[in-house]
Amino acid sequence: xxxxxxxxxERLQQAALELFATRGFEQTTATxxxxxxxxxxxxxxxxxxxxxxxxxxxxQVFARAFLDGVTGAPxxxxxxxVVASGLRSASSFFxxxxxxxxxxxxxxxDQNPALRERERHKLASVAKDVxxxxxxxxxxxxxxxxxxxxxxxxxGIAFTQWIRxxxxxxxxxxxxxxxxELLALARQSAGAEKGAxxxxxxxxxx
Amino acid sequence: xxxxxxxxxERLQQAALELFATRGFEQTTATxxxxxxxxxxxxxxxxxxxxxxxxxxxxQVFARAFLDGVTGAPxxxxxxxVVASGLRSASSFFxxxxxxxxxxxxxxxDQNPALRERERHKLASVAKDVxxxxxxxxxxxxxxxxxxxxxxxxxGIAFTQWIRxxxxxxxxxxxxxxxxELLALARQSAGAEKGAxxxxxxxxxx
Numbered sequence: 551x552x553x554x555x556x557x558x559x560e561r562l563q564q565a566a567l568e569l570f571a572t573r574g575f576e577q578t579t580a581t582x583x584x585x586x587x588x589x590x591x592x593x594x595x596x597x598x599x600x601x602x603x604x605x606x607x608x609x610q611v612f613a614r615a616f617l618d619g620v621t622g623a624p625x626x627x628x629x630x631x632v633v634a635s636g637l638r639s640a641s642s643f644f645x646x647x648x649x650x651x652x653x654x655x656x657x658x659x660d661q662n663p664a665l666r667e668r669e670r671h672k673l674a675s676v677a678k679d680v681x682x683x684x685x686x687x688x689x690x691x692x693x694x695x696x697x698x699x700x701x702x703x704x705x706g707i708a709f710t711q712w713i714r715x716x717x718x719x720x721x722x723x724x725x726x727x728x729x730x731e732l733l734a735l736a737r738q739s740a741g742a743e744k745g746a747x748x749x750x751x752x753x754x755x756x
Numbered sequence: 757x758x759x760x761x762x763x764x765x766e767r768l769q770q771a772a773l774e775l776f777a778t779r780g781f782e783q784t785t786a787t788x789x790x791x792x793x794x795x796x797x798x799x800x801x802x803x804x805x806x807x808x809x810x811x812x813x814x815x816q817v818f819a820r821a822f823l824d825g826v827t828g829a830p831x832x833x834x835x836x837x838v839v840a841s842g843l844r845s846a847s848s849f850f851x852x853x854x855x856x857x858x859x860x861x862x863x864x865x866d867q868n869p870a871l872r873e874r875e876r877h878k879l880a881s882v883a884k885d886v887x888x889x890x891x892x893x894x895x896x897x898x899x900x901x902x903x904x905x906x907x908x909x910x911x912g913i914a915f916t917q918w919i920r921x922x923x924x925x926x927x928x929x930x931x932x933x934x935x936x937e938l939l940a941l942a943r944q945s946a947g948a949e950k951g952a953x954x955x956x957x958x959x960x961x962x
Contacts, residue, residue: 696909699912700941736942
């Protein structure tokens with residue numbers, strides 16, 4: 551059996567991000583990544599199935615964090631409150647120490663259509679899982695899909711903001727703010743549609 | 757110059773959909789599509805750059821319809837009202853006569869990851885254009901992105917419902933209802949958050 555390399559996965563990830571960002575994703579091989587931190591190709595493939603996996607390694611953990619927040623919400627929480635709980639939990643997966651490497655990772659992904667696609671697909675599949683979890687809580691299908699997709703939208707916008715160069719707030723704070731802005735937009739529209747006096751009587755589609 | 761074939765594009769589209777649905781997208785060639793309606797490969801390529809284009813031919817028109825609704829909304833409309841106007845306009849691109857072929861088209865797309873991806877990408881790029889149009893109306897970037905992405909989400913859910921076998925309502929009606937449900941979900945959450953008169957605000961899906 552190959553010997554254990556302490557922190558090998560983390561070292562490989564950091565090296566990969568830097569090489570991808572400077573040389574380009576396509577132009578960097580797994581062997582080069584391994585060699586740049588004094589490890590072998592074999593060690594690389596003990597941790598990652600290919601160089602793409604280095605970028606999407608945390609994906610499962612992120613999806614689970616989002617879902618844990620959803621399933622952990624109080625039983626009487628409204629669908630949007632459940633999603634808010636999912637967002638808080640998912641945000642805890644991105645503490646401020648990760649901001650720099652998340653930024654670097656995003657710059658690599660933004661430059662490569664196939665990686666962008668995989669990233670989009672990831673968020674879409676988290677939304678699907680969240681919708682399923684909401685249905686299990688008794689939410690009807692349309693409401694579950696709407697709430698879950700809104701959660702994915704809010705996460706995407708908040709994440710983009712979080713990795714901006716001048717941003718200092720935590721991802722959880724930004725996500726809460728963006729979700730609040732979505733709710734405000736909806737209220738604003740409802741108010742304009744109906745007029746204040748009818749705000750209690752009509753709640754369906756316009 | 758090749759002679760003009762009346763209705764050739766429409767005949768090719770219908771034939772392509774049927775061949776894709778019965779034989780599979782990958783297994784069908786442009787030549788076979790053309791021959792099945794007594795046309796030549798050359799005629800096919802006068803109308804479409806490849807067999808994928810047969811499926812995505814209306815894409816530009818759909819995107820323009822959505823944007824026309826956005827730019828045509830009254831100047832004082834709230835972002836969500838602007839999106840509602842875009843949804844109404846986009847829905848007019850799918851009259852009930854198109855339901856059967858839209859259903860067939862979707863069954864082809866659902867079976868092919870690359871086509872699904874192109875479809876997702878299409879909706880994402882419409883959302884991007886709508887967000888840009890909202891910013892031009894003076895809406896700030898986060899609100900514009902949220903409203904536009906919500907519009908894309910609502911359209912996707914409404915369209916999926918519209919092509920169900922047992923569905924009779926128009927796409928415009930379904931889209932208005934789904935948007936209304938999103939607004940109700942947001943109000944419900946806002947009410948619970950603020951503790952303001954839950955009996956008024958909790959009326960959405962449960």
